[in-house]
Amino acid sequence: MASILRSSLLLRSSAPSAFSVRAVSGASTLKQEAVSVPKFDSSARPTSEIPGPRCYPIVGTIPSMLLDPTFDNKQIHKFWAKMIKEYGPIVRMITPGMPSIVGLTNPDDCETVFRTTMENPLRNGFLALKKIRDDEVNGYFEKKSGLLTENGEEWWRVRSRVQTPMLKVKNIASYLTLMDEVTLEFLNRIAAMQEEYGEMPSNFQTELYKWALESVGLVALSRRLGCLEPNIADDSEPMQLIHSANNIFEAMNDTEISAGMWRFFPTAPYRKLKANHQLFLEIADSNIQETEALLKAKTGKEDEELTLMESLLLMPGLSRKDVVTLILDMLFAGIDTTSHTIGFTLYLLARHPEVQSRVQKEVDQVIGDHEGPLLPSHLGRLSYLKAVLKESHRIFPLTMGNARTLDRDIVLSGYIVPKGWMAITLNMLIGWDESVFPRAKEFVPERWLRHKPLGPIHPYASLPFGAGTRMCIGRRIAEQELYTFLARAMHRFTVDYKYEDMDVISKLVFTPSQPLRFTFTERR
Numbered sequence: 001m002a003s004i005l006r007s008s009l010l011l012r013s014s015a016p017s018a019f020s021v022r023a024v025s026g027a028s029t030l031k032q033e034a035v036s037v038p039k040f041d042s043s044a045r046p047t048s049e050i051p052g053p054r055c056y057p058i059v060g061t062i063p064s065m066l067l068d069p070t071f072d073n074k075q076i077h078k079f080w081a082k083m084i085k086e087y088g089p090i091v092r093m094i095t096p097g098m099p100s101i102v103g104l105t106n107p108d109d110c111e112t113v114f115r116t117t118m119e120n121p122l123r124n125g126f127l128a129l130k131k132i133r134d135d136e137v138n139g140y141f142e143k144k145s146g147l148l149t150e151n152g153e154e155w156w157r158v159r160s161r162v163q164t165p166m167l168k169v170k171n172i173a174s175y176l177t178l179m180d181e182v183t184l185e186f187l188n189r190i191a192a193m194q195e196e197y198g199e200m201p202s203n204f205q206t207e208l209y210k211w212a213l214e215s216v217g218l219v220a221l222s223r224r225l226g227c228l229e230p231n232i233a234d235d236s237e238p239m240q241l242i243h244s245a246n247n248i249f250e251a252m253n254d255t256e257i258s259a260g261m262w263r264f265f266p267t268a269p270y271r272k273l274k275a276n277h278q279l280f281l282e283i284a285d286s287n288i289q290e291t292e293a294l295l296k297a298k299t300g301k302e303d304e305e306l307t308l309m310e311s312l313l314l315m316p317g318l319s320r321k322d323v324v325t326l327i328l329d330m331l332f333a334g335i336d337t338t339s340h341t342i343g344f345t346l347y348l349l350a351r352h353p354e355v356q357s358r359v360q361k362e363v364d365q366v367i368g369d370h371e372g373p374l375l376p377s378h379l380g381r382l383s384y385l386k387a388v389l390k391e392s393h394r395i396f397p398l399t400m401g402n403a404r405t406l407d408r409d410i411v412l413s414g415y416i417v418p419k420g421w422m423a424i425t426l427n428m429l430i431g432w433d434e435s436v437f438p439r440a441k442e443f444v445p446e447r448w449l450r451h452k453p454l455g456p457i458h459p460y461a462s463l464p465f466g467a468g469t470r471m472c473i474g475r476r477i478a479e480q481e482l483y484t485f486l487a488r489a490m491h492r493f494t495v496d497y498k499y500e501d502m503d504v505i506s507k508l509v510f511t512p513s514q515p516l517r518f519t520f521t522e523r524r
């Protein structure tokens, strides 16, 4: 089947493509571009002096972590905040058998980490997921576990080929009309729920997951999945994808932020991860095959533009399995990310009516009485709305930090941090630091506007999508979904929230601590 599809697509390869497949084909060695790498200062203080909680022989800092009253892997930001307060902007953690860690809150250190790892960005996270893909899924992944978990040459083999097509704004813009259609349907659903319940039901988060999966499915699977059907059954395929992705994130939080016992025996979180990954894989794979069948059926028309995924299937140097694994990761990474960002942003807008009216004013000017689908030119003019999203990511970043394993010794905050250690840039704590962001506790989107009224912002201080060659590959897709949703929602509704303040719960990504019981009032 796969080869039939591939050859049928290849027959069309002479057709003009909407997507750039030329950019990096043939590039198979790690990027060697000129980056300015900070000089190593050999007079720096030794590694042994890096501050941190008490380190014991054999067990390292594990007892200091586990016995600390703030240590809770669902609230990991509180533990890191305490460590940084006690020890300063660089703190080390030693876990035997795992790479030692430094947590960082000085943006200059973050810059050093990203610059020195630019050519070989190693991210040794999600190890339990990698083990499951490598050892346990009956050879499905052929020991090539995909962008999320691979490193080095194998990671770059795929990344170098998908980088340009997936991050080119123009390519993603070709999905705007469809994304807009999904959003408009979802807003009708919001209006219906508002009518029925007088506010959003306490499971509104699940509604946002449906919007997110329906939106990312447009790009990943080139079709509608039906997530927004009224009364969609809880055991339907889209709902099973959503539930299993949620469970995968939760289980990965438990395997990632732990002493790593899953390496020695299948712990409960490891088993949960394996079972949900298997379920997700089976459903996603059958959906991918369905998409392949549809693509095969529409073969032959020379003037038909290729979808992003079709053009990736045609990319020299990428196998069908590579593309399938990418689609799998897009579906998996595309549910719990954009949906939580929307949840946090709506909460911040509800709590700051003056900001909300400014966004509404902007979208009224930009969209006005326009009746057709949103156009890229509309999104291009939403500078305040984009500032709102940046500010929302500063206050509620989705991840605690960005991680890089060092492939050489470097100096951070005046200490030598050796090769093999993992440096984590603590996004959330940097975002909340008054010395980096004046009026850090306030929601001030204006700080991101071009004239920077609160002063310049360090370019490495807020990196919600990571940075450099390993930056989020779904960034453009995510941004387009988020801009579309917020523009349409603010054009139609005013949002309100009357309940407790929002905190975060870590489920690999930060999720809202309270049910999202928003009230949406029609503006017209």
Ligand code: HEM
Residues within 6 Å of the ligand: 123, 147, 148, 159, 216, 329, 330, 331, 333, 334, 335, 337, 338, 341, 398, 399, 402, 403, 463, 464, 465, 466, 467, 468, 470, 471, 472, 473, 474, 475, 477, 478
């Ligand atoms: C608000 C939404 C999102 C945020 C904040 C976000 C954030 C991130 C971050 C911080 C990373 C790690 C970057 C690094 O190590 O420098 C990442 C990686 C990744 N993201 Fe996203 N993401 C979002 C949405 C998405 C979506 C919608 C997709 C799929 C379409 C996606 C797919 C991926 C993949 C596959 C990677 C691994 C890339 C690699 O290692 O080469 N993300 N994302």
